[in-house]
Structures are given as C-alpha cells and as structure tokens.
Amino acid sequence: MKRIMMGIVIGAAACTPTAWAAGFGPFNTLxxxxxxxxDHSRYDGVTDDLLTAGLGASGLAGPAPAFDDALAPMPAELRRLAIYNNYRALVDTVPGGGYGEFFGPAxxxxxxxxxxxxxxxxxxxxPGSRVPVTVMVQVPNSFDPHTACMVTAPSSGSRGLYGAIGTAGEWGLKKGCAVVYTDKGTGTGSHNLETDAAQRLDGTLTDQQEPVQFRADLSEPARADFNAQWPDRLAFxxxxxxxxxxxxxxxxxxxxxxxxxxxxxxxxxxxxxNGKTLKTLWPANTLVIASSVSNGGGASVRAAELDRWGLIDGVAVSExxxxxxxxxxxxxxxxxGPVITGHSRSLLDYSTALAIYQGCANQAPAIRDLAPLNAVFNPPAVGEAICHSLANKGLVSGATLDDRATDALRILNQDFAIQPEQNLLAxxxxxxxxxQGIAMTYSNAYARAGVEDRLCQLSLAATDAAGAVTPISGAAEAALxxxxxxxxxxxxxxxxxxxAEGQPTNLAASVSPSSSQxxxxxxxxxxxxxxAEGRDAVTGARLRGESAAQARAIARGIDxxxxxxxxxxxxxVFVTGRADAILPINHTSRPYVALNALVEGADSNLRYYEILNAHHLDVLNGFPGLADRYLPLHHYFFQALDLVWARLTEQQPLPPSQVVRTLPRGSIAVPLSADNLTPIQAQPAAADRIEFVDRQLRIPD
Structure with missing residues (x-):
C-alpha cells in the first residue's frame, strides 16, 4: 500500500532518480x-462549482442553460453550457435510467x-507543432494533502477540456482528489477560414493574432485563395x-x-x-489513477505504457x-463461435468499413425492423440507394435488396469481426x-493533412436544409x-x-458522381x-500519385x-460493453487483453470485465427501444475505479476477468434497479471467467 503522507522529509526522500528524470526536482517550478x-478561478460550491457549473444535479437533468447574448456569450456562460453538454453527452439523465440513484452529482x-x-x-x-494542447486541474476543497490523490480525465472522443467532467471528473472530485484534464490535442478548436475567427482558451472567439486553441496553418494569401474557391468552410x-x-x-x-x-x-x-517553494507532494506520496472513457481511456492506457517514471499507480478505464x-x-x-484471427484492425480500418457497408446492412431482414430507431435515423430509400451502388461496383452480391443488405451485414460480421451483439446499435x-465523421477526421489526422488538402474532396461547413453550403450563423459559431x-x-x-454531383453538398444528402445515386x-x-487499405477499394488496384502518398502517410500515422x-x-481494469458499435470489442479491448497477457505474462495486473447488454453511448439509453435492452456502462466504470482504489489503498485483490450478466429492464417504464445491475464478482463462476489459454482469449457467451 502506498504511504500517503505529507511532509518536507517525506517529499525530499521521494526524489528518486526516476523522479529527477521526470523533472521532479526539490523546488516547484512551472x-x-x-x-x-x-487561468485560475475559484468556485464557492453555492453559486458555481467544479462539477456542475452551479447547475446542480437537477439542473444537469433539466433544459440547457441559455446565453444572455447569443452572439457574445461570456466565458462563465460558455463553461456552464460546456459542462452541461459534456455531462449529458455521456451520461443518461432520463428519469428511471439510474441517474440520481446509481450515479450523478448528488x-x-x-x-x-x-x-x-x-x-x-x-x-x-x-514540440514540432504550432497547435497547443489544453490542460486543466480541478482541486476540490475536500482535497487533503495528507492523503493526496489525483485522477486523470483526458477527454472522451474529440471533446474539449470538460469532455470527461461527468465520468472520471465526477468520481475523482467526489473522492476528494485533484482531477487533471486535457483535450489531448483534439478538442473543440475551430477556425472559421472566412472570418479568421478562432477560440481562445475560455471558448470566446477572436480574429486577432493571440493564443487560440487552433488556427489552420495557412498564410493570408493561401487562406484567401482557399476561401475564393471553397467559401464558408471551417477547419477543426x-x-x-x-x-x-x-x-x-x-x-x-x-x-x-x-x-x-x-x-x-x-x-x-x-x-x-528566498521565495522558492519546496515540494511536499510527489508521485511517491500521492496516489495517481489514470482514467476516463473511450478516447480518454485509450489516452490513459497509452500514458501507463509510457510511464517509466512511476507517475501512475493504477488504471481504470471504460471502453x-x-x-x-x-x-x-x-x-x-x-x-x-468462430475463432477470430482477424482482430486488432485499426480504428480507421473498421470505421471506413462501417461507413461504406452499414447503410446497406441496415436494410437486412435480420436487423431492419429490430434495430431501435433504424427507420427514424435511416430512411429506407437511402439504404436502398447505397445497396444499389455497392452492388453495381461488385462490393455486395444479390439480386434483391434483402440479398444485398444481408451480404453487407455478412461482410461486417464475418470479414470485419463485428460481433452480432453490435448489429442493433450500429x-x-x-x-x-x-x-463517417471518424473516417474523415482520422484520415486527415493520420495523414497530417491540412484543411487545404481536402482529403477525398471532403470539407467542413454549415449547410442548409437542401444540403448546400452556407455561412455558419453567429449564434452557432459562438456556441461551438x-x-x-x-x-x-x-x-x-x-x-x-x-x-458531389451538382454542387458541394452535405455528405448525408450527397449524390455520388459515379452512380448518380x-x-x-x-x-x-x-x-x-x-x-485506409492502400489500394482502390473497388478495383483492388494499387494507388498512384497523390493518393498513394496520402495512403502511405496514413499508414505511418497508424503505426x-x-x-x-x-x-x-x-x-x-478495463470495462467494455459487448454491444459497443463504435469501438468494436474484437479490435480494441479484447485483443489488448490478449496482447498484454503475451507481453507481461505473469506480471500482468490487467483485469477485463465485459458487460452484457451495455454499449458505448449511455445517453442513447434514454430512448424507447434502447432503454428496454441496454444498461448504463457508466455504473460499471465507477465500479472499476472503486476496485482500483481498493487495490491501491487497501491491497484488495482485483476480481478475475469475467463476463458480467446484467438483466435488461424490458421497458422504459420500468425504473432501473439493483436487480438489473449484476455486480462484478469477486469470485465469478467458472462459466463466466475470461481466460487466456494456449494463445487464445476465451470469452464465455
């Protein structure tokens, strides 16, 4: 058990060679x-606070806070709405879904x-980039330097500083820990190429040459040329x-x-x-848990891999x-089921496959009428057009729509190892x-492409009801x-x-030139x-010229x-929902667990809990058809943090890797109860244990 205590003597003793290498000298320096x-702000916990921006638990569950001036919101208003939106983007706040009983600020x-x-x-x-990364530290009044603790909360997805406020942030603040956040170089930074407006650290807009979250690397003449040809575009x-x-x-x-x-x-x-400050808090006397969900969870895992200085004591991440x-x-x-050897595909690999085939697969009889909200989000005419185009290019087979859609689903489930449990969420x-958004964003990121490169003739802009490019409204840009x-x-x-055929068009409404569909x-x-493949996706031919160079750059970026x-x-601890349809488990958590078993062997302290009837975005559980089937993974993420905390502070053993068999509610009218949320078992039944045997990760059904 780590000794968590404060004192000058203890602090000095903690200055090990590895601590020195990490820059932990005896005196505190920026x-x-x-x-x-x-930027430093203090919140009284009455009119404003760290976790809810003064909204409280009921305010987070209520209507979104408004700006006094929609065109010129104040920094405090931007912060309040950012916390509101980021909290609700990841946590189901609909009554009956567990908010206020199993999780939530109160x-x-x-x-x-x-x-x-x-x-x-x-x-x-x-180093090597003009684009800064944002970082934030929240220190609750309950922080006790004699039992110091810290939790990392890098943002999920590509969210900004407050992207993990409702996940790792909430757990850490309630625990009395300092919470450290970062947008990890992604974030909400936007650049209006027409007006040159960009976001300051506090989210307000400026067109002046001052520190901002992001501006595209374009000279003034280059920006003018770009705007002349592609007006009203934004860079992210x-x-x-x-x-x-x-x-x-x-x-x-x-x-x-x-x-x-x-x-x-x-x-x-x-x-x-002499004005210097002698450090009293060090990695040796401060418990540090690397945490967060989704991309933030991946970032904390990568931090643990790189941590040769011993900054991190434990890791608890979700999906x-x-x-x-x-x-x-x-x-x-x-x-x-089948033995899966085609695992560990990259995010870009399976995301581009989903972007191509899922629209057609949505019309397969096996999921067409069973997938919740399918008809709402996916008009059948669009799916039929996608199937028709894929068939004409020889990418799916079959004479009827049902046949083609079924073949598209087969490609995803078999060729790309997308688990059937993910079909209803996809x-x-x-x-x-x-x-589609992931495919465009990550292709550009991996290639280190600029907005001016317009990879695959894709750009970003506001669009009107017909899909045509239009200037972004002042109110929309102010709230970004x-x-x-x-x-x-x-x-x-x-x-x-x-x-697109005709004119630049919102991708979702675009007509492809090759098909006029x-x-x-x-x-x-x-x-x-x-x-992503490094070859023509239709003909299989080797790419040439600029496309080949872009593909090589992307491959290097993925490496x-x-x-x-x-x-x-x-x-x-990893917790992941088996029905995750954004980060498929056969390419993320499962193969990582197997790889870790090979790399660390008996020294591994990784535990993996695969949660049945859980998926990537709990916020969707507030909708009928989804609430009936799915449970909050968020609940198990907090359990993961509790387990790692108990391991580090009390030497409690981590439960073995296991499948957790939850019980769906059956109806949105039935409130979530403890009966639905089967706990992670200290001693799971043999039939529920996940094991790595003979170089195979074996997962119970």
Missing part, C-alpha cells in the same frame, strides 16, 4: 511545456452535488492540426499529471524565505480506444454519421466551444462532399476506404498510434 498564463454527496474548489486552465506547448483541431495528436495522447496525459503536481505544490508546498499492435499470433473466441450510429464534440457533424457543422456520398467514403500492451505491471 513546467517548461506550459505556454502563456494560467449520489453519495447529498443536496445538489455541488463541489467547491479551484480550477486552473492553461495551454501546453507541443483534431482533423486539421497536421500533428496526428493521437500519437502523443499518452505524453499529453503524463504532462497533465506533471502540471497537476505543479498546481498542488503551489497550493500545498512549503514556501521558503478504451486502443489500437493494439499487430504481430504476436493469438486468437479470440466467444463461446463456441444503425443509430450510422444515421448519426459517427463512422460549448456544443461541439470536436468531430463533425456536430453543433451545426457538417461533412461536405465537395465532389443519393447514396450518402459513397464515392467519398470509398475514397477514404481506399486510403505511430499502436499500443504496446505493456502496462508495466500497474493494477488495471
């Missing part, structure tokens, strides 16, 4: 990667769950920073921890007469976006353009910091297919697929983000 001023805290404390925001400099930080930020996610998390220690020692260090390195021969098998995600998730389509900014801009999506599987023996 890390060299911090750029510019640190659970375990009482009242409205407001948390008083201090918040510090800053930019971090990234994740897609267009030319930095491949994912390659540095782990380092950004480690730097956020270093910044966290700087803030804590400014607050609680020993001030000497992490990890791309395990390919190489060691192992397989995956669920029950008596149509909703396709209708929301999740895979608070409303955007960082990956268009989001907050009024859409994917635009510049090569309104097939969701399939030509553009096939172009992205070709870049840079592969995870090693070496967690350095840190106690670690």
């Amino acid at each position: 890390p060299g990667f911090i750029q510019g001023e640190i 659970v375990g805290a009482g009242g409205e769950g407001l948390i008083a404390g201090d918040e510090y925001r800053a930019f971090m400099r990234v 930080k994740h897609a267009h920073s030319k930095a491949n930020p994912e390659a540095q996610w782990g380092r950004h998390v480690l730097n956020s921890i270093r910044f966290g220690f700087y803030v804590l020692n400014q607050r609680f260090g020993h001030e000497l007469r 992490p976006n990890v791309n395990p390195r390919v190489g060691p021969a192992f397989s995956i098998r669920q029950g008596d 149509p909703v995600h396709f209708g929301l353009s999740v895979a 910091f608070s409303a955007s998730n960082g990956i268009p389509p989001t907050a009024g900014v859409n994917l635009v297919y510049d090569g 309104a097939d969701f801009g399939l030509d553009a999506l096939l172009c992205l697929r070709s870049l 840079q983000i592969r995870a090693s599987g070496n967690l350095r023996g840190k106690p670690t």
Whole structure:
C-alpha cells in the first residue's frame, strides 16, 4: 500500500532518480511545456462549482442553460453550457435510467452535488507543432494533502477540456482528489477560414493574432485563395492540426499529471524565505489513477505504457480506444463461435468499413425492423440507394435488396469481426454519421493533412436544409466551444462532399458522381476506404500519385498510434460493453487483453470485465427501444475505479476477468434497479471467467 503522507522529509526522500528524470526536482517550478498564463478561478460550491457549473444535479437533468447574448456569450456562460453538454453527452439523465440513484452529482454527496474548489486552465506547448494542447486541474476543497490523490480525465472522443467532467471528473472530485484534464490535442478548436475567427482558451472567439486553441496553418494569401474557391468552410483541431495528436495522447496525459503536481505544490508546498517553494507532494506520496472513457481511456492506457517514471499507480478505464499492435499470433473466441484471427484492425480500418457497408446492412431482414430507431435515423430509400451502388461496383452480391443488405451485414460480421451483439446499435450510429465523421477526421489526422488538402474532396461547413453550403450563423459559431464534440457533424457543422454531383453538398444528402445515386456520398467514403487499405477499394488496384502518398502517410500515422500492451505491471481494469458499435470489442479491448497477457505474462495486473447488454453511448439509453435492452456502462466504470482504489489503498485483490450478466429492464417504464445491475464478482463462476489459454482469449457467451 502506498504511504500517503505529507511532509518536507517525506517529499525530499521521494526524489528518486526516476523522479529527477521526470523533472521532479526539490523546488516547484512551472513546467517548461506550459505556454502563456494560467487561468485560475475559484468556485464557492453555492453559486458555481467544479462539477456542475452551479447547475446542480437537477439542473444537469433539466433544459440547457441559455446565453444572455447569443452572439457574445461570456466565458462563465460558455463553461456552464460546456459542462452541461459534456455531462449529458455521456451520461443518461432520463428519469428511471439510474441517474440520481446509481450515479450523478448528488449520489453519495447529498443536496445538489455541488463541489467547491479551484480550477486552473492553461495551454501546453507541443514540440514540432504550432497547435497547443489544453490542460486543466480541478482541486476540490475536500482535497487533503495528507492523503493526496489525483485522477486523470483526458477527454472522451474529440471533446474539449470538460469532455470527461461527468465520468472520471465526477468520481475523482467526489473522492476528494485533484482531477487533471486535457483535450489531448483534439478538442473543440475551430477556425472559421472566412472570418479568421478562432477560440481562445475560455471558448470566446477572436480574429486577432493571440493564443487560440487552433488556427489552420495557412498564410493570408493561401487562406484567401482557399476561401475564393471553397467559401464558408471551417477547419477543426483534431482533423486539421497536421500533428496526428493521437500519437502523443499518452505524453499529453503524463504532462497533465506533471502540471497537476505543479498546481498542488503551489497550493500545498512549503514556501521558503528566498521565495522558492519546496515540494511536499510527489508521485511517491500521492496516489495517481489514470482514467476516463473511450478516447480518454485509450489516452490513459497509452500514458501507463509510457510511464517509466512511476507517475501512475493504477488504471481504470471504460471502453478504451486502443489500437493494439499487430504481430504476436493469438486468437479470440466467444463461446463456441468462430475463432477470430482477424482482430486488432485499426480504428480507421473498421470505421471506413462501417461507413461504406452499414447503410446497406441496415436494410437486412435480420436487423431492419429490430434495430431501435433504424427507420427514424435511416430512411429506407437511402439504404436502398447505397445497396444499389455497392452492388453495381461488385462490393455486395444479390439480386434483391434483402440479398444485398444481408451480404453487407455478412461482410461486417464475418470479414470485419463485428460481433452480432453490435448489429442493433450500429444503425443509430450510422444515421448519426459517427463512422463517417471518424473516417474523415482520422484520415486527415493520420495523414497530417491540412484543411487545404481536402482529403477525398471532403470539407467542413454549415449547410442548409437542401444540403448546400452556407455561412455558419453567429449564434452557432459562438456556441461551438460549448456544443461541439470536436468531430463533425456536430453543433451545426457538417461533412461536405465537395465532389458531389451538382454542387458541394452535405455528405448525408450527397449524390455520388459515379452512380448518380443519393447514396450518402459513397464515392467519398470509398475514397477514404481506399486510403485506409492502400489500394482502390473497388478495383483492388494499387494507388498512384497523390493518393498513394496520402495512403502511405496514413499508414505511418497508424503505426505511430499502436499500443504496446505493456502496462508495466500497474493494477488495471478495463470495462467494455459487448454491444459497443463504435469501438468494436474484437479490435480494441479484447485483443489488448490478449496482447498484454503475451507481453507481461505473469506480471500482468490487467483485469477485463465485459458487460452484457451495455454499449458505448449511455445517453442513447434514454430512448424507447434502447432503454428496454441496454444498461448504463457508466455504473460499471465507477465500479472499476472503486476496485482500483481498493487495490491501491487497501491491497484488495482485483476480481478475475469475467463476463458480467446484467438483466435488461424490458421497458422504459420500468425504473432501473439493483436487480438489473449484476455486480462484478469477486469470485465469478467458472462459466463466466475470461481466460487466456494456449494463445487464445476465451470469452464465455
């Protein structure tokens, strides 16, 4: 058990050689990667607070807070709406779904769950890039330096600083820990190429040359030329920073921890007469848990892999976006199902496949009328047009729509190892353009492409009801910091297919030139697929010229983000929903667990809990048809944090890897109860254990 105690003697003793290498000298100095001023705010926990921005538990469950001036919101208003939107984007707040009983600001805290404390925001400099990373530290008033703890909360998806406020943020703040956040180089940073407006650290807009979250790397003449040909476009930080930020996610998390220690020692260090501050809080006397969900979870996993200084004590993540390195021969098998050897595909690989085939697969008889909200999000005419175009290109077979859609579903389930449990969720995600947005954003990021490159003739802009490009409204742009998730389509900014038949058009409404079909801009999506494969997705021919160079750049970018599987023996828990239709389990959590077993062997302290009837976006559980079938993975994420905390502070053993068999509610009218949420078992039945045997990860049905 780590000794958590404060004192100058203990602090000095903690200055080990590895701590020195990490920059932990005896005196507190601002890390060299911090750029510019640190923004510090104090919240009283009555009128405003760290967790809910003064809204409280009931306010987070109510209507969105409004701006006094929609065109010029104040920083505090932007922060409040950002916290509101980021919380609700990941947590189901609909009555009956567990909010207020199993999770939520007030659970375990009482009242409205407001948390008083201090918040510090800053930019971090990234070597070799002009685009900064944002970082934030929240220190609740309940923080006790004698039992110091810290939780990392890198943003999920491509969200901004507050992207993990309702997940790792809530758990850490309630625990009395400092919470360190980072947008990990993605974030909501937007650049209006027409007006040159970009977001400051606080989310307000400026067209002046001052520190901003992101501006495209274009000279004034180049920007003018671009605007003349492609007016009213926007650039986004994740897609267009030319930095491949994912390659540095782990380092950004480690730097956020270093910044966290700087803030804590400014607050609680020993001030000497010469004006210097002697550090009293170190990695050796502060418990640090790397955490978060989705991309944020993947970033914390990568941080643990890179942590040769011992900054991190344990890891607890949910549905992490990890791309395990390919190489060691192992397989995956669920029950008596097929042996899966084609695992560990990259995010771009399976996302481009979903972007191409899922629209057609949505019309397969096996899921057409069973998938919740399928007809709402996916008009049958669009699916039929996609199937028709795919058939004409020889990418699906069959004479009828049913045959073609069934073949598209087969390709996803068999060729791409998408588990059948994910089939019912995938149509909703396709209708929301999740895979399409990921495919466009990550293709650009991995290629280190700029907005001017317009990879596969795709750009970003607001569009009108007919799908034509239009200037973004002042109110929509002013709210982007608070409303955007960082990956268009989001907050009024859409994917635009510049090569669409007729004119540049919202991708979802685009007519492909090769088919003259309104097939969701399939030509553009096939172009992205070709870049991901390194060959023409239709003919199989080798790419040439600029396309070949782009494909090689993308392949290099993907190589840079592969995870090693070496967690350095840190106690670690993954929780993942079997029905995850955004980050398919056969390419993320499952192969990572197997890779870790090969890499670390008996030294591994990783445990994997696969939750039945759970998926990637709990917020969807508030809808009829989804609430009936699915349960909040969020609940199990908090259990994962509790288990790692108990392991680190009380030496409690982590339960063995297992399948957790939950019980669906059956109806949205039936409130969630403890009977639905089967706990992770300290001693699971043999039939529920997940094991790695003979180089095969074996998962019970």
